[in-house]
Amino acid sequence: MSKVLVVTSGKGGVGKTTTTAALGAALAKGGQSVVLVDFDVGLRNLDLVMGAERRVVFDLINVIQGDANLAQALIKDKRVDNLSLLPASQTRDKDALTSEGVAKVIDELRKKFDWVICDSPAGIERGAQMAMYHADVAVIVTNPEVSSVRDSDRIIGMLDSTTAKAKKGEKLEKHLLITRYDPQRAAKGDMLGTDDVLDILSIPLLGIIPESGDVLRASNVGAPVTIAEPDSAPARAYTDAARRLNGEKLEVTIPTERKGLFDWLFKRRVA
Amino acid sequence: MSSFLSNIFKRRSSAPVARDRLQILLAHERISVGDGKDDLLAQLHREIMEVIKRHVAVDQDKVQIKLDRGAQYSTLEIDVEVPGLTDGKPAAPAKPAPDKAKAKPA
Secondary structure, three states, rough: OOOEEEEEEOOOOOOEEEEEEEHHEEEEEEEOEEEEEOOOOOOOOOOOOOOOOOOOOOOHHHHHHHOOHHHHHHHEOOOOOOEEEEOOOOOHHHHHHHHHHHEEEEEEHHOOOOEEEOOOOOOHHHHHHHHHHHHEEEEEEEEOOOHHHHHHHHHHHOOOOHHHHOOOOOOOOOEEEEEEOOOHHOOOOOOOHHHHHHHOOOOOEEEEEOHHHHHHHHHHOOOOOHHHHOOHHHHHHHHHHHHHHHOOOOOOOOOOOOOOHHHHOOOEEOO | HHHHHHHHOOOOHHHHHHHHHHHHHHHHHHHHHHOOOOOOOOOHHHHHHHHHHHHHOOOOHHHEEEEEEOOOOOEEEEOOOOOOOOOOOOOOOOOOOOHOOOOOOO
């Protein structure tokens, strides 16, 4: 059973592309076939985060317009089997994303992959609408910060009203992923806590990704954090999140930097 | 120095403030944004202004609108300065809508 997943947030810079790369790689490492689709036409970055920026020949728009077929445009990851990337166009404008074209591409990808992960652009315009339209599952990436939470709320409203599933009266599975979380600042009361965000947005929690230099280091070298630093705290959080997407019931914890056995034993329970 | 110390001790955590602000804001946005419909307060504002303009010529600059959205209740305060209206005398009837008095979109 193939699933289309959209990684979305409304607000920019909260970690959608990082999350798309990290979750996709974690799912692929777990043995499933995964394709990452960049919907950020004009400002593509998933290729860069995946370290495939020099291998882009054709893109999503080329496939939609029939200039290339899917097999030509897909870039296979060199590190993980079963992981592919469909880059966005850097030069065309987002109007080239036609509903029929996107529907056709998503249909074809569904036949080839277990997971079709769509990296949404920021905002609520056409690109974001197209990225979420065919989704079966949505991961809403939120920072514990007021503007991000507000925008996520807006996006949740759109997921419930403008997607194909919503129009058919079906339920779209929604998951909250809190990123850039700083347990110390939350404990001091200077950052919205997990409970606060969950309380306000009231959708189930997929995971909490701690703020960490490992994420930046991974993107510097062009690898998902789950490949570049698989034992790091954020990578472990992403790996657990990927397992939850597959239906595993795992207690949500905030992984800490692994300093010793002591830290590992006393991982803080949160939800 | 003493103010520095008192600042440290008096400092309240900011997260609860963020949570409360969000809860109030979103309670309103969830009604108004999603389906493109105005919320009640915006509608009231527009209709009240229409009624007033039907009877008096109103200068847009003489209208002050204050809105305070709260968790328990909200207030919409519309303060209209009506020219020429004194005790016992009816106000001059509105002239056929001068441009200035045309309803601005709320």
